[in-house]
Amino acid sequence: MALALDDDVKALADQMTQDRRDFHMYPELGFEETRTAARIAKALRAAGIDEIQTGVAKTGVVALIRGRIPGKTILLRADIDALPVAERNDVPYRSRNPGVMHACGHDAHAAMLLAVARILHARRADFDGVVKLVFQPAEEGPGGALPMIHEGVLENPHVDAALALHVWNLLPVGQIGLKAGPIMANTDEFSLTIRGRGGHGAMPHLSVDAVTAAAQVVSALQSVVSRQVSPMDSAVLTIGTIHGGERHNVIAHEVTMTGTVRSFSPEVGMALPGMIERIVRGVTSAMSAEYELEYHRVYPATLNDPLATEVVRHAAAKVVGLENVIDAEASMGGEDMAFFLQKVPGCFFFLGSANPAKGLTNPHHHPAFDLDEEALPIGVQVLVQAAMDMLAS
Numbered sequence: 356m357a358l359a360l361d362d363d364v365k366a367l368a369d370q371m372t373q374d375r376r377d378f379h380m381y382p383e384l385g386f387e388e389t390r391t392a393a394r395i396a397k398a399l400r401a402a403g404i405d406e407i408q409t410g411v412a413k414t415g416v417v418a419l420i421r422g423r424i425p426g427k428t429i430l431l432r433a434d435i436d437a438l439p440v441a442e443r444n445d446v447p448y449r450s451r452n453p454g455v456m457h458a459c460g461h462d463a464h465a466a467m468l469l470a471v472a473r474i475l476h477a478r479r480a481d482f483d484g485v486v487k488l489v490f491q492p493a494e495e496g497p498g499g500a501l502p503m504i505h506e507g508v509l510e511n512p513h514v515d516a517a518l519a520l521h522v523w524n525l526l527p528v529g530q531i532g533l534k535a536g537p538i539m540a541n542t543d544e545f546s547l548t549i550r551g552r553g554g555h556g557a558m559p560h561l562s563v564d565a566v567t568a569a570a571q572v573v574s575a576l577q578s579v580v581s582r583q584v585s586p587m588d589s590a591v592l593t594i595g596t597i598h599g600g601e602r603h604n605v606i607a608h609e610v611t612m613t614g615t616v617r618s619f620s621p622e623v624g625m626a627l628p629g630m631i632e633r634i635v636r637g638v639t640s641a642m643s644a645e646y647e648l649e650y651h652r653v654y655p656a657t658l659n660d661p662l663a664t665e666v667v668r669h670a671a672a673k674v675v676g677l678e679n680v681i682d683a684e685a686s687m688g689g690e691d692m693a694f695f696l697q698k699v700p701g702c703f704f705f706l707g708s709a710n711p712a713k714g715l716t717n718p719h720h721h722p723a724f725d726l727d728e729e730a731l732p733i734g735v736q737v738l739v740q741a742a743m744d745m746l747a748s
């Protein structure tokens with residue numbers, strides 16, 4: 356791999372690995388990242404950074420690095436939370452917190468942003484403007500970006516653009532994936548209760564069968580994506596759970612189900628709840644059943660600004676070579692970086708972190724997820740380069 360890494364980035368590679376492994380050993384769930392946040396704040400102070408805010412959206416940490424003279428402000432964001440997954444990796448840095456694991460690589464994000472902080476603080480005489488480092492809690496849920504924005508993270512100083520990366524095991528280490536426009540999906544969830552009238556399994560005419568009604572609803576809901584969303588747009592509607600009935604010869608009184616709804620375009624995202632409710636209302640009514648639908652918007656689609664994406668593309672090309680900067684396929688996963696990018700232009704991109712030769716290919720959220728730590732200096736170099744290019748533009 357021919358990489359263009361600055362000496363100060365190379366010099367921090369071991370530190371990044373140590374930091375990442377420490378975060379990995381002590382993973383914490385969303386809004387419980389107290390140890391993680393304390394360690395981040397301590398490392399920032401040790402690096403000589405004195406403008407540090409802790410307890411932002413409970414467990415978030417924000418730090419400012421001011422360049423020579425005032426100018427633009429670029430926000431760099433790392434999420435820091437882990438998942439309720441029991442780790443199955445047999446590595447020295449395996450999770451010490453039972454049932455909790457950095458199974459998405461946010462440990463690497465935190466470690467990389469710490470390295471970026473050390474580098475930019477040391478180079479602060481070389482740029483104008485401000486770099487705002489945001490260590491964000493609870494990306495995996497219930498979401499830390501929005502409360503951070505409500506607490507003013509995009510002001511004082513006002514943020515002009517925002518960047519974030521995600522280690523990505525769908526790409527090999529040494530590659531960067533990105534695209535303008537939607538890169539992560541709008542993710543919603545719903546719960547639906549269908550109520551009939553229970554009765555004897557041999558006397559259906561005296562009951563309203565919630566199971567039959569639910570079966571019709573499940574089938575009809577599949578026509579939302581296939582018949583109502585334009586074939587040029589993407590959407591997913593998955594019913595993940597369905598529960599109903601108590602006994603083989605009793606007509607079920609009630610069926611409950613939950614599902615997830617995903618899309619990319621904001622217009623489709625806005626229209627989907629109405630399409631879903633119309634079908635649920637019509638089918639249950641035809642079956643003499645009743646329904647209760649709760650629809651929750653979780654994260655909007657993550658939309659990359661075309662100009663910011665070009666800046667990152669050029670920055671990445673300087674580091675890994677143009678042939679290793681690829682047009683990423685958008686993911687139907689959700690990402691609350693979306694909330695930052697609703698407010699300010701920016702780019703969320705993928706840092707290749709798989710390495711088949713080392714057996715590091717498990718997907719994100721897998722109990723044996725792990726990443727190639729060679730990716731860390733690459734991510735740091737791209738973030739530093741892109742931030743400097745944005746400040747200078």
Ligand code: NI
Nearest residue numbers: 459460461521
């Ligand atoms: Ni993640």
